[in-house]
Amino acid sequence: MDDRPAAVVPQVWEHRLRQAQRRHEVDREGALDRLDRFLLGGDDRLDRAGRVHEDRRSAELFHDRGHHAVDLRGIGQVALDRDPTDLRGELVEPLAAPRHQSDVRACRREFACDPRTQPGRRTGDDRDLVGHEKSVHDLECTVAGPLAEGDDVAMDFDLGADVDALRNELRALVDQHVPDDFLGACTDNPADLATAQAFSRTLAADGQLCPAWPSQYGGRDASAWEQTAVREEMWAAHEPRGAQYMGVNWVGPTIMRHGTPEQRDRHLPPIAHGEVIWCQGFSEPDAGSDLASLQTSASRDGDEWVISGQKIWTSYATMAQWCFLLARTSREERRQQGLTVFLVPMSDPAIDVRPIASMLGPHHLNEVFFDELRVGDDAVLGLLGGGWQVVQEVLAFERVGIARYARCERLLQWAPIALGDAWERLPEELRTRWTRMLVHCRRARLLAYRVVAQQDAGAVRPGDAAAYRIAVTTLDQESADLLVEIAADTPPGDEGERFRRAVDDHWTYSRAATVSSGAIEIQRVLLARALLADR
8 A cells, every 4th residue: 555645646646647648659638639630620610510521630640550549638548440531520439448347348339419329318309419410420449448469448338228218218207397497406496396306206106216226125126327327317407306316326325235124124215216305414614525534423322322513515404304424433543433324314403404605506505513413223324433434435426426427418419509500600619629528528428337337346446436526527617618608609599598597507516516525636636546556
């Protein structure tokens, strides 16, 4: 284990990355720029967003005997199996794969042309990104980590006909039950929260709220990839499940893994039926990213635990019925020891919730005070003093649970439709950035799929979860900034107004993306440690 101070690790990591970069003899940022020029072509203007013109200079970056590799900002490499100059009219999708992939399958997939692959698109929409009749452009790719002789692996991210059918079903439910102007449950309009609560019960009745859960707990034993499709479709549609995603994505799975039979019977069915909302009691005024320094205490008094302390930034605390609470039950040599998870009812009078006003609107940020809250041993989740291990699993589930890339992709696809003829008058530089952002959406999606595959196998590597988190939160903010610029040219009309409101909402929420659920600086340290530990 590397015993160097944490502050040193990022510098060491950066130095080693620079060494690797020189070995590849291709500047990563320059490679991406040349890839964009290759995709967007050498003409003075981009005739269509999906059209690619030949660029011989950029082709030289790829064209050589054998495979042709492009390093996409260190996330992975794409080896093109045919001459890049034959790719007119096609969009290259970046694929990031684990360095060692056990499930090796062929990859053949279209990019941004088939509505089945685009989360959040309304049913019956058979047009491509720029509003024209759908066309399919397939590109054969071999995907690997750092390319070495004989080290290529192929991956197939076509999730299958069952997942396609599920997406269509979910979109039909959204069309039927969610208003077109819905922008989330946590607004100043109580009708939005009511819509989310009702829609969650509708999903539950249809078996789609938590399909991957075991049937004994209210699921239908579906695959992790079907659950992933649910996450993508819901987030792309501004999360019409409201706060239910927290219980479905990580509270329920954690109780399944660590709860007693009584805890499972008590808590899992209400989550699966969309009848209960959970909040998370982790962060404190002096314990945010450094969670192990928390001070909320739980002391033994006879047959009860007495909990006192303060939590902050607690989302949904004003509406939640239960809290997933981390408290200190003993003082040990290491701060990560002596922590225990409690499942506590928010209705107890010893709990005081105080909303924090913010640009995000109501329900998102709260302070929660515990004034000698008394609970029994049946409230303890997992082992006494084993809370840190439980929380590490929780954070891995939480950080991949929100499919931020799905909403980014949906809004980016919506832009040419919302602008109409004005799209052709946008500066080429803006449309170049738009295309690059679609590439970043696919990169974040595939990093998420890597972590989902690990979850499905029973173990998530912290470095992979951190890599996804860095990519998707950065995407959230960069796409929001770009979309604000594009939306400024939206013409008047209902379509344009809905697009502008959706972009404004996306920008507002994206500001907190690199802080919530673990600051991006901490994610970089986690990734650096994981990379160095493998050397």
